[in-house]
Amino acid sequence: MSTVTTPEISLTPERSTRTSLRSRLQDALPKIVLAPSFVITLVFVYGFIIWTGYLSFTNSKTFPSYAITGARAYQRLWRWTFESDPPSSWYTSITNMGIFGFLYIGICLGLGLFLAILLDQKIRGEGLLRPIYLYPMALSFIVTGVAWKWFLDPGLGLEQTLHQWGWTSFHFDWIKNKDFVIYTVVIAGVWQASGFVMAMFLAGLRGIDGEIMKAAQIDGATTIQLYRRIIIPLLRPVFLSAFIVLAHMAIKSYDLVVALTSGGPGGSAWLPSNFMYEYTFKRNEMAVGSASAIIMLMTISAIIVPYLYSELREKSR
């Protein structure tokens, strides 16, 4: 193609001076078709975010109140951030978020890459194994939660099974332990998402130019060197997209905590999303709930906005 391609190339005639009303309507048709979706997004996403932001500066309790009363909700959250003994719900939520986010993302990436590399060794039965690693992604967090709740239950699940098999000293009651319950959320979360990360890495591995690897082999690289020095660095874009997906799933996780732990003993498994829901709908602290939602949004935006910006800018070149 020899056209000078610019992002603005359009098939729509822009000159309307000499055209009739009918053809002007024709020209506007694409925009008319897109408009409802865009307006819906503007109102129901951006408008609502502003609305929530507004509510966080009021003293709304059970019902919204629209008199601005300042940043009290944020001040309270700030104070709670440092209230570690006894921990405030907010303190628990954000520490859990840190633990969960770090482990969930880290383990999913590690395990996903590991499985992908194993599967990439010309495995017979790959077609059978891949779907096995991936199926948890089709399940809802609620079903995942129910399954693991049962599996991790000290009286019924894994612990009891091992006792029956004779390992009577085995002790595993994290799901009932307020200090460890968040780790069970990590386990269930990793189980659900790591297969998906594996699929992303596998696609990435399959996309690597085979000639690069032949060249590395001729240069005398061992298998481990090949992966460490050539292949894994080439997978950088996959790491990035997987990180983005996992990070936004981690911050949005709400259902899993509810279904797996019902919030854990004394709310000890809460994530900020649970905090928001509880404070808004159960504890009648709408302003605080809104403030926490805004903080969640800011956190995600800090990750997503630069990513989307660079992606879209690249694309329009």
Add this chain to the structure above:
Amino acid sequence: MSAIVSSGTAARRSNGARMFNRVVIYGLLAFFAIVYLMPLFVMLVTSFKTMDEIQNGNMLSLPSAPTFEPWVKAWGETCVGLTCAGIKGYFWNSLKMVIPAVLISTILGALNGYVLTKWRFRGHTLVFGMMLFACFIPFQSVLLPMATILGSLGRFGITLQNATGFRFGFGNPTVNLVLVHVIYGLGFTTLFFRNFYEAFPTELVKAAQVDGAGFFQIFRRIMLPNSLPIIVVTVIYQFTNIWNDFLFASAYAGTGESMPMTVALNNVVNTSTGVVEYNVNMAAAMIAAMPTLLVYVLAGRYFVRGLMAGAVKG
């Protein structure tokens, strides 16, 4: 890339070492396969056991006398909150919500993707970027305003009923959820179709224009008939997401007759009255998981492609 056939040193290695390597690789793969299958296996066997066997037997053992009783009970008799009519009603609720929501959001996404790639206008990237960002927001940040709006719609419905004798669906929780899922699914469906149509040859559109086809004719006769793969991907992605949603469902239809499946399941499992019937719980969970698992088994390829498309943005 397909496996390292034999690296310089590996070629020199003995056959025994190679064999050992393969055994370790297959062993690890099998181990992880068992780990991933375990929860599903436990759920499945438990759902066919009697309560007696559950309390006295081993979690991993196969049911000694398989019984469908728990499934029957979960479907038709178990208590969700205070009503004890099984989960079947909620299963249908979910279906009634999912089908229209998936159809509407897919059609809108296809049209949006078509406009954003083949009928570009100044600022199309910004419009797309803004719709795309909506995919990532934590829904907590719109939960409350949406509740307020749905509340007003409900009141409007009552007014409408008083005036005309008919509510036109205003305030109906299922209709509400369809609306919510269409709105917050638009970003994803638009993304899917935009990326697909981005690679769709623009010359076809030009050729159709020269042939005299208009905006909708091109969409219907040229674009749609060639979009089957992305339609399948989008439908599966939306179906899975909406069926599995819990946050919106519990916020806007968290009680009463119109709960979707996920909320009902959570209620079944967390009902504190009486003896906890684990086998019934597991059967209920299996029923809740069935539609998405079925989709996964039947169209796994498209399912994965959808997840990937959702992952590699822009």
Add this chain to the structure above:
Amino acid sequence: MAFLEISGLRKRFGSLEILKGIDLELEKGGFLVLVGPSGCGKSTLLNTIAGLETITEGTIRVDGRAIDDLHPSKRDIAMVFQSYALYPNMTVAGNISFGMEMRGVPVEERKKAIDKVAKVLQITHLLDRKPSQLSGGQRQRVAMGRALVRDPKLFLFDEPLSNLDAKLRVDMRIEIKRLHQATGTSIVYVTHDQIEAMTLATKIAVMRDGEVQQFGTPAEIYNNPKNLFVADFMGSPAMNLLTATIEGGGNDLHVSLLRPEAEPLRVPVPQIGGLAAYSGKQVIFGIRPEALTDPDGADRNAKSLFEGDCLIDVVEPAGSDTFAVTKLGGKEVVARLRADARIAPGQTARLAFNLDKAVFFDPQSQQRIG
């Protein structure tokens, strides 16, 4: 009045000007080729003629009627695309008749038209197939069939041969030429391949950066390039363009060309208006490879032949000809010799310069001198 008239045509995207005032015309039944490197605006120009892109200024007239505000389907044009743009979901027959269907032509009439075109292009046996079941050449034919069936006033071709392999490209090129001779329809054809341009066109417009560099018959373009760009772009292998200094004056005007391991070569140049004024200054001396050959193979009718010894660097026997590379004026120069010319790398060979065909350019303005 010309059949196709493009006057003062401009196209802007924001501040970026893609077409900077194009003026072209084509006689009825003519074959206009728009040629240029990628990004020169030739496809954009074609798209504006088709109505697929709007124009910012100027007019396009076909047969005396301004068409620049008409929808593409109302312009009585047909277009063949680079990728052929066959609708993958329709059969060959469906592809050919889609335009008629859109215009509401009755089924019976459509059938007749399809059959007629299919016969002309010998694709009758393919009518029920889908495009994915066709070979590249067959797809090309179907794309032409879709254009032919409209019986348009003007055919537009957008690099229709660039997706074909070398041999098929030559076949299809001949086919297009035959089609043009048979139907006599006016054609506008975009390509970046200057051989296609030379072989097909009755008129060529060489474009660069949104401007027409030269507009004329193939012979004019080839023999009398207006500027350095046209000289360099048209012809394969490309014209040798050497920096040289004009020396002498009056009847003894010559250029001196540096050559390795020898005195500079003094080549006398013919009396070209304006060239004398460059005495003592640098010019660009252009000579096509076929005007630089072995003495026995030189054009006997040439008025001014000059022979000089050159050190041969590389020899490329190409079967029909032998190409020799030598260094003159600090640049590599390609000479085109007869296939059996006796020549070896590292040796000095005598080459004949046909100075009738030599051209000179001003190094600053890059325009032709004289």
